[in-house]
Amino acid sequence: MVVVMSPGATEADVDRVIGIVRGAGAEAFVSRGVSRTVIGLVGDADRLGMLNLRNQPGVSDVVAISVGYKLVSREHHPERSVIEVGGVPIGPDFLTVIAGPCAVETPEQTLAAARLARAAGAALLRGGAFKPRTSPYAFQGLGEEGLKILADVRAETGMPVVTEVIDPASVDLVASYADMLQIGTRNMQNFALLQAVGAASKPVLLKRGMSSTIEEWLMAAEYIAQRGNLDIVLCERGIRTFERASRNTLDIGAVPIAQRLSHLPVIVDPSHSGGRRDLVRPLSLAAIAAGAEGLLIDVHPDPGAALCDGDQALSAPDIAELADTTARLAALLGRVPTGATDAALLEPKG
Amino acid sequence: MVVVMSPGATEADVDRVIGIVRGAGAEAFVSRGVSRTVIGLVGDADRLGMLNLRNQPGVSDVVAISVGYKLVSREHHPERSVIEVGGVPIGPDFLTVIAGPCAVETPEQTLAAARLARAAGAALLRGGAFKPRTSPYAFQGLGEEGLKILADVRAETGMPVVTEVIDPASVDLVASYADMLQIGTRNMQNFALLQAVGAASKPVLLKRGMSSTIEEWLMAAEYIAQRGNLDIVLCERGIRTFERASRNTLDIGAVPIAQRLSHLPVIVDPSHSGGRRDLVRPLSLAAIAAGAEGLLIDVHPDPGAALCDGDQALSAPDIAELADTTARLAALLGRVPTGATDAALLEPKG
Amino acid sequence: MVVVMSPGATEADVDRVIGIVRGAGAEAFVSRGVSRTVIGLVGDADRLGMLNLRNQPGVSDVVAISVGYKLVSREHHPERSVIEVGGVPIGPDFLTVIAGPCAVETPEQTLAAARLARAAGAALLRGGAFKPRTSPYAFQGLGEEGLKILADVRAETGMPVVTEVIDPASVDLVASYADMLQIGTRNMQNFALLQAVGAASKPVLLKRGMSSTIEEWLMAAEYIAQRGNLDIVLCERGIRTFERASRNTLDIGAVPIAQRLSHLPVIVDPSHSGGRRDLVRPLSLAAIAAGAEGLLIDVHPDPGAALCDGDQALSAPDIAELADTTARLAALLGRVPTGATDAALLEPKG
Amino acid sequence: MVVVMSPGATEADVDRVIGIVRGAGAEAFVSRGVSRTVIGLVGDADRLGMLNLRNQPGVSDVVAISVGYKLVSREHHPERSVIEVGGVPIGPDFLTVIAGPCAVETPEQTLAAARLARAAGAALLRGGAFKPRTSPYAFQGLGEEGLKILADVRAETGMPVVTEVIDPASVDLVASYADMLQIGTRNMQNFALLQAVGAASKPVLLKRGMSSTIEEWLMAAEYIAQRGNLDIVLCERGIRTFERASRNTLDIGAVPIAQRLSHLPVIVDPSHSGGRRDLVRPLSLAAIAAGAEGLLIDVHPDPGAALCDGDQALSAPDIAELADTTARLAALLGRVPTGATDAALLEPKG
The missing domain is CATH 3.30.70.1140 (Phospho-2-dehydro-3-deoxyheptonate aldolase; domain 1)
Structure with missing residues (x-):
């Protein structure tokens, strides 16, 4: 000082x-x-x-000169970390895609979306059972029923599950089904929730607040780390600006900056950043090129019928194209994709 | 549509x-x-x-054309509401000042601050027992011990108590001590918490999120109302912009806009909006002139020793000047101050 | 440093x-x-x-520690300045209203607007002859013909004229008709233009850039001052944020902050800040209460037919109410209004 | 409507x-x-x-429904345009790097920077002779002397020259030396200047205003086009947000959005977007991956001694690494680099 x-x-x-x-x-x-x-x-x-x-x-x-975060800082931990989620690594040298439906609606829709996700090169399945929605009149998710569907789909596909938790009281419940707990953008500074997942035994995916500075994001990670859980992955998902042509503005520079300040892995959510299906591919490629260690993508077997954020969900043909370019880009940059691009998975199992 | x-x-x-x-x-x-x-x-x-x-x-x-909030909208409830907190009205025709220390530290500091608050024309006492802090290493509040101090000071001064709640699990506890529950800016979209205070039997002070639109703010109020609690007061507390000379930017236009869209009372927090002691007076006067139905002000008997936000807390001499101008401005605009400006309260009781 | x-x-x-x-x-x-x-x-x-x-x-x-502006800083010039425009003072202890139509359209419209302006308590007439418009297909102003109309209306009403200049090449032309040169928000960092008005012999009204920091605004004033013209009035006119309910967000805190940093007078434009007629009155009162030394207001004899920004222009009945409250507020705060509220002027001269 | x-x-x-x-x-x-x-x-x-x-x-x-720009819109001109600058194409299927010093300082520094630029794969040389600076006390450029140096370096290296114009009165002078006229971010809505370059016979590089929407950017391009000059290249250079870790926030999504709305080529300035040397490489790769048709990069033979923006200028070792990755990424995406990466140019000519 x-x-x-x-x-x-x-x-x-x-x-x-x-x-x-x-x-x-x-x-x-x-x-x-x-x-x-x-x-x-x-x-x-x-x-x-x-x-x-x-x-x-x-x-x-x-x-002020000193930074306020210590456990997540690279200053005393220069080597960047690899976090394992159900056996799947996220970190430098890897490219890990997490994909699935914004909201779990039915077992069929979730399974179909998981197969699309796998075809897109995803190693991990995401899907929301508890949905924080701006309007109290919007679909709020299936709750525990949705968690059960996710667990069933994991059993069927072998994909570990990432799902959101929105209330400290339900952290144990969600952790009993999920492989990774997601903290959404509106909860980045819900400190009671950060402390609750800090005490849980599952890795955490921490989305950046929609108007949070990078420093506040790392401080939120420090809240989790301080309670004993250092298995944290940071997710940039777009910030709020005056621009109205896209839902949010992807802060692509936040990826290298956060990686320089923290040893934690950093991934990007191109679906919520743009809020438009046509932006998912360019933003995904930009994220990988900028050094992101993974992607979080909305996919839906029938986006036109999605109960949540259908405007931005990818469907099968988009996915094939994205998976192909992504794989070649990862190879160029010397990164190992953690998912298999297996077109056969697009077909339902006999 | x-x-x-x-x-x-x-x-x-x-x-x-x-x-x-x-x-x-x-x-x-x-x-x-x-x-x-x-x-x-x-x-x-x-x-x-x-x-x-x-x-x-x-x-x-x-x-889209229709608005998403109904219960808090003026469209079907054109007359603006008056909310009562421990017998003190907040609403059109009144000017209600809520003041007190950012954080409850000791019984002595809280009582001294309450007397300052009353001298400033405050009818209600605010003070934080549970503090949401950006850094996990900052002072987090005294918890229930702080609530007890607030209750004691209420008994001593007769001022109803406004205090923050940060976790759905502690809503009942806080409601058992407080006269009004405050939702902080970082929790404006903590929907589990909104639903919990919506089920409580105490009025709610809902701060605007630091980068929330007015529409999202009203939608957050709708979450509370939907659970049965319509005793909600909105509080504008500054939004996040590129400007660095003040902590936040007071969106003074949000006061008349919210009053036009909603029947709920709207007050302003000049202390957090500016984050600077020298801005409290001009922002307070601006708020009243723009039509705000109240103010939320940080006061501290010894700002230089405050454990939280001392930079913005008012001390005794500032307060006397503010109270005087505020009272005359309220009179000019035909508003009834709900607090008494009683200089004798500045002296400790025999 | x-x-x-x-x-x-x-x-x-x-x-x-x-x-x-x-x-x-x-x-x-x-x-x-x-x-x-x-x-x-x-x-x-x-x-x-x-x-x-x-x-x-x-x-x-x-x-960095040192500030980059010197001539406009209060550090070496603690007493705040009063600037005279055609004999009308703008500065501490005064309240000076500048009003008129956004764009000069016809002699009749301009004269009618000037009478409205005077009835609103305005001492100075504003009106645009050169209009910077976002679209090349929007009305761009009457040019020199508009300047002549303004000069004629000045002769008729005795009100000095404030008008915008948008090109260094036309500064001399505009200065030959006007009493004060306005620099618009989009030109706040048009350095060639700032230098040109710095060399002119007329006072300058410098609007804040719509996303400029207060420091950049003062640095722009320094550009003018550096060329020898210290007769500068600063005008806050709203900044660009994510909020969509108003055209811009009035940064009311910028008024006391700029007054603390600079000796130059600071006024507020409530019409462009909100972009809505219903916000002009609350924002005007807020500005005066926060310490603004003047207002810049759009008025139009027939807002529904205005060629520019009709949505925000005040008409006669609004004006009477605004003038009355403004005068009482100025009296309360010990400020001397520089315009006469003379209802007789609403009638055309015999 | x-x-x-x-x-x-x-x-x-x-x-x-x-x-x-x-x-x-x-x-x-x-x-x-x-x-x-x-x-x-x-x-x-x-x-x-x-x-x-x-x-x-x-x-x-x-x-409102209709868009306000027509000549630059893709609605009636679906095929995207290729603009030629001194024989070098900018547009779809190409990757064109423009590089050089932020400011022209001396013939030696400019020639050395041009050689670095060419080594970085640049086909076009940029360098500022007229510099718009926030402070009137900062270096303002060499003026016509700088234009002569640029012309001499073009003669020596064969690289066409891109340079900024800041005043309508000097458009003819600058156009007599330059191959492309740059409009800087602070002048994006300097309509007199836009009209002046619209009447010039050289292509225009139009930087996005630092807080302009994409729609306003295209409307500014329409101003140029309306005067008869359709040889316009758009340049995204970062927008102003609340984030303080980088100078600006690169709006990477603006690249595909502008390409979808307009037929004009879109390039990215990674140097000003981040304002940090360590961000130039990740932002460059992100830009190319997102579909940008070119880059505008600051290089300086001795960044530590630069008179302008030395913090963000690349030097020789950074450049070699950037040029290599860029070339491989362009190949992967099927784009033709317009510059030769010729290491021999790093040596002074005998």
């Missing part, structure tokens, strides 16, 4: 600040310039923050 | 859309223009939304 | 930075902490900025 | 709207629903806009 004194600050002002800092057990280093004096502080950032030095006479500004 | 066909749409495309709409039990009205055809739909908006007409051949755009 | 070294920086890294800084003729002061070293720099900020110290080995961050 | 009547609108209200519309020579089609009536309008959008129907009694909303 650096305290910048104003041009008219007196020696007494400077001494007062030094006294407060030293009184709090921290160190203060003074630099006197021609027109201004700057005081460098070293000590516990939280205690220093509580001193409210900005309110002292003669103080012009207080500039 | 209006479906806009593209210039090249065929008669078959138009007929297909009409067929889908009528098949879903809704009405379709066709307008044929020189270059385009427009189809007006009338029926249940949720069902119409699920039809995903945007995906049909020949469809260029689908424009 | 402060250079923050990374935790692993070596002594050689620190010495290299010091050498570069001293080699450039500036001073460097070193503060060594437990885990980090901080170097405070004092010298010419532009030269220091060119050193690109962020690129040196061992440097973690470079934090 | 669609007029949505409010629930309480009367038949007289509906008839009044129809009368106004028909009186203006346009068509009106009425759709009566259970709770609302919708009126579809067909006719000239500008005339319809001037009717201000929103102000009529009983009107709840007016929804």
